[in-house]
Amino acid sequence: MKAIRRFTVRPVLPDTLQPLSDLARNLRWSWHTETRELFEAVDPVAGRTADGDPVRLLGAVSAGRLTELARDEEFLRRLTAVSAGLRDYLQGPRWYQEQLAQGVELPAAIAYFSPEFGVTAALPQYSGGLGILAGDHLKAASDLGVPLVGVGLLYRHGYFRQSLSRDGWQQEHYPVLDPNELPLTLLREADGTPSEVVLALPGGRSLHAHIWQALVGRVPLLMLDSDVEGNAPGEREVTDRLYGGGSEHRLLQEMLLGIGGVRAVRTYCRLTGHPAPEVFHTNEGHAGFLGLERIRELSGTGLDFGSAVESVRAGTVFTTHTPVPAGIDRFDRELVARHFGDDGELPGVCAERVLQLGMETYDGGDPGVFNMAVMGLRLAQRANGVSTLHGAVSREMFAGLWPGFDAPEVPITSVTNGVHAPTWVAPEIYRLRTESGGTPGRWDAAAGIPDRQLWDLRRTLREHLVTEVRQRLHASWRTRGAQAAELGWIDGVLDPDVLTIGFARRVPSYKRLTLMLRDRDRLRRLLLHPERPIQIVVAGKAHPADDSGKRLVQELVRFSDDPRVRHRIVFLPDYGMAMAQKLYPGCDVWLNNPLRPLEACGTSGMKAALNGCLNLSVLDGWWDEWFEPDFGWAIPTADGSAMDEDRRDDLEANALYELIEDRVAPRFYDRGGEGLPERWIEMVRRTLGTLGPKVLAGRMVREYVDRLYAPAALAQRSLDATTARQLADWKARVRAAWPRVAVDHVETVTPTEAGGSAELGSTLALRVRISLGTLEPDDVEVQAVAGRVDFADSITDAQVFPLKPAGGQDLEGRWLYDGPLALDRTGAYGYTVRVLPSHPLLAGGAELGLVAQPAGAAGEGAGLLMR
Numbered sequence: 002m003k004a005i006r007r008f009t010v011r012p013v014l015p016d017t018l019q020p021l022s023d024l025a026r027n028l029r030w031s032w033h034t035e036t037r038e039l040f041e042a043v044d045p046v047a048g049r050t051a052d053g054d055p056v057r058l059l060g061a062v063s064a065g066r067l068t069e070l071a072r073d074e075e076f077l078r079r080l081t082a083v084s085a086g087l088r089d090y091l092q093g094p095r096w097y098q099e100q101l102a103q104g105v106e107l108p109a110a111i112a113y114f115s116p117e118f119g120v121t122a123a124l125p126q127y128s129g130g131l132g133i134l135a136g137d138h139l140k141a142a143s144d145l146g147v148p149l150v151g152v153g154l155l156y157r158h159g160y161f162r163q164s165l166s167r168d169g170w171q172q173e174h175y176p177v178l179d180p181n182e183l184p185l186t187l188l189r190e191a192d193g194t195p196s197e198v199v200l201a202l203p204g205g206r207s208l209h210a211h212i213w214q215a216l217v218g219r220v221p222l223l224m225l226d227s228d229v230e231g232n233a234p235g236e237r238e239v240t241d242r243l244y245g246g247g248s249e250h251r252l253l254q255e256m257l258l259g260i261g262g263v264r265a266v267r268t269y270c271r272l273t274g275h276p277a278p279e280v281f282h283t284n285e286g287h288a289g290f291l292g293l294e295r296i297r298e299l300s301g302t303g304l305d306f307g308s309a310v311e312s313v314r315a316g317t318v319f320t321t322h323t324p325v326p327a328g329i330d331r332f333d334r335e336l337v338a339r340h341f342g343d344d345g346e347l348p349g350v351c352a353e354r355v356l357q358l359g360m361e362t363y364d365g366g367d368p369g370v371f372n373m374a375v376m377g378l379r380l381a382q383r384a385n386g387v388s389t390l391h392g393a394v395s396r397e398m399f400a401g402l403w404p405g406f407d408a409p410e411v412p413i414t415s416v417t418n419g420v421h422a423p424t425w426v427a428p429e430i431y432r433l434r435t436e437s438g439g440t441p442g443r444w445d446a447a448a449g450i451p452d453r454q455l456w457d458l459r460r461t462l463r464e465h466l467v468t469e470v471r472q473r474l475h476a477s478w479r480t481r482g483a484q485a486a487e488l489g490w491i492d493g494v495l496d497p498d499v500l501t502i503g504f505a506r507r508v509p510s511y512k513r514l515t516l517m518l519r520d521r522d523r524l525r526r527l528l529l530h531p532e533r534p535i536q537i538v539v540a541g542k543a544h545p546a547d548d549s550g551k552r553l554v555q556e557l558v559r560f561s562d563d564p565r566v567r568h569r570i571v572f573l574p575d576y577g578m579a580m581a582q583k584l585y586p587g588c589d590v591w592l593n594n595p596l597r598p599l600e601a602c603g604t605s606g607m608k609a610a611l612n613g614c615l616n617l618s619v620l621d622g623w624w625d626e627w628f629e630p631d632f633g634w635a636i637p638t639a640d641g642s643a644m645d646e647d648r649r650d651d652l653e654a655n656a657l658y659e660l661i662e663d664r665v666a667p668r669f670y671d672r673g674g675e676g677l678p679e680r681w682i683e684m685v686r687r688t689l690g691t692l693g694p695k696v697l698a699g700r701m702v703r704e705y706v707d708r709l710y711a712p713a714a715l716a717q718r719s720l721d722a723t724t725a726r727q728l729a730d731w732k733a734r735v736r737a738a739w740p741r742v743a744v745d746h747v748e749t750v751t752p753t754e755a756g757g758s759a760e761l762g763s764t765l766a767l768r769v770r771i772s773l774g775t776l777e778p779d780d781v782e783v784q785a786v787a788g789r790v791d792f793a794d795s796i797t798d799a800q801v802f803p804l805k806p807a808g809g810q811d812l813e814g815r816w817l818y819d820g821p822l823a824l825d826r827t828g829a830y831g832y833t834v835r836v837l838p839s840h841p842l843l844a845g846g847a848e849l850g851l852v853a854q855p856a857g858a859a860g861e862g863a864g865l866l867m868r
Contacts, residue, residue, distance in 0.1 A: 025184065027217075028121055028218070029216075034431070091219055097147045107710070108710055111147065111280045114153070116244075116255075120215065134604060137698040144421075152262040155225060157178055171554050187214075188272065195212075197210065201348075203342070204344065208227060209232050226240055227240040259290025260291070280717065286319075287330060292313050315713065317382065321413070323601065331372050332373070341355045361375060383713055385413060386413060388417045393408070394601075414709075419702075425608040427586035452679060466538070471492065499569075502590045502661075503539075504540075510549060515553050516653065518560055525566055528570060537571075557572055591609035593616070593617075594657060597620065597621040602622040604696075611696065615681075615685065616634070617660065744771060744853055749768075768818075769834050771816045
């Protein structure tokens, strides 16, 4: 029989055990070893059934066991100590508070919006790297004391659970998640009723959402849930699945995340007294509508649309995670217009102005779509990619929004992602570092770990992985229809003494799950080598709508089902956080072979490195930035737009095979006098001690605070209503006048030598005449831009030299500027002159996307070249 209604019966804890409830409700347990071990001691059997989730554990433990624990003095002492530790963690000053005490100006609070958050497997609200990064961002912010408020959606079916059919085809399952069984609490008003946000929809309909709160250490995470009784059936399903549904479904999700998310933050601050955020950070374009809600708020105070945009921009940070236009959400313009018209959301905000924010105005853009990333960039004064290489790719990809500027000057910086070490580092690694004289925050302790101890630990972790793989493989084959009697071979799958390579990630085509299969005979020889065998553990999910990705999964599964190699290569379905935390520590090598430069960052290799796993990767994302031979190996790439795809994959697969055959496997199996691979161990030590500190999420969050959050807060404080109006009016005046701004004449007062050459160390004196139309010199900056030139006379590695006014207007109304140009480089050299808008409240000269340059040879010496 099937129940007609489901609800949760919560246990009544004895008074002495009440702190267990607080510990279970704060997700710090997901990265705090002592708290997890305390819950394991509550009931080891029930703990295994609950998959390590303390909330489920407390709901399953018997009343008799609770009574027994309430009299256990040793357990109560541990409970008191862990509870006091959490209290100190939540209330004591941390890095952020120390900065404030030193007089550093920092935001009172930051709101961090993301469509997904991967905090723990017990709260499955993530699909891949974007969500895991967001979860690590919250955790690191908590550890540092950064006053962050996370904002997301609560998906009642999460992403999906993955299994395999008998023939290896991916199958999706969507279990229903009951918020009452998750580590969440419902935000309520003072009278006990659930807090609610409401969005207006076309046709007089409404979208209601409740606000669930998760505690991620010191950071509250607000999650909006549309599955409430006040909604019609269609609206109840808005938060059904992560990345599910059609275009309008996704639009409603993103409206709820952005617009509803701002309203949820306002509600939370009103009820709790939390400081109102001064900075709003949107993690990818999915949450970009938050800027529109803030414009609506400001419009209600009397600000016009343009002035409100300036105020919103000042306090907004936008992070892009995609290196390809196809990864950006784009909606039909008419669909957006319908939801933001007179019959929809944001009354008082001009729908046409909203549509202009997302319009693709650049060459090749589609005027019929609304681009969420374009809106995100237009509503954020500060934007960044997630690795140095990805920052460069992003500047190229979005350069059309700043016409006239070379890609390096596009105002998108980069903050390389990091990962939260306490979440991803095996407890054994932490303990070993501490026993060797280090502390959890000190990575240089790896230098003091003896070779034998380090190697024995690596084997122990490999052995744990072998056990985990066999258990998961057995469960997978039973799901695929196999009988227990058929599965005796699984007991011989993997070997704790064989070089183990891991590959686990989402399965879009650019990540090339099956590159390792390009030459199957060669791969078999590697797997079955008599002296230097390898074994490979693979995991990953294809998007439910991506049949090409599913075919890649099936291809890999069918290869790994081959009885000849199935003991050396396995595919594990249902990749998620719980599996990953076992996988990273147990692998010796982490493989990553995307199409360069399509991997924005690729943090899985970072998590592996923190456990002493060496990287074997294409130079993409973070690996392009921090690769050293001490940390692993770089897979050569066959670059070039004219390269045939099959030819490219053949070349790069061959390079991968050669690296494993000639360098990776020999180093692993090259044993010294004590039977230890000394050179391998030294690479592990260098990875732990030198690479480890670079890949930490704490480093990442400090960079966000110093380089983006603090400047955004200062900019926000500088823009009161009057200043915002003045800035908006100035921008409008400059845009209107810019067509008449021109560089009319450029000359060099100090001539070059015959033949157009000059000596290193000499100085050119430039004199320039500028037409400004109705603008004044205070409205602009005149610059000489100089550097080496390539064969097409394009300036590379440019330097900027400001030029100063040299008097008033001449008889023709032009302004004279002059200044020195130091020649500090040899070789082919050149310069040009340009005019940019200038205002104290601009974040940079390219912000408006306006520039005036010489139209050809505007006088003797214009754009001078010296060879």
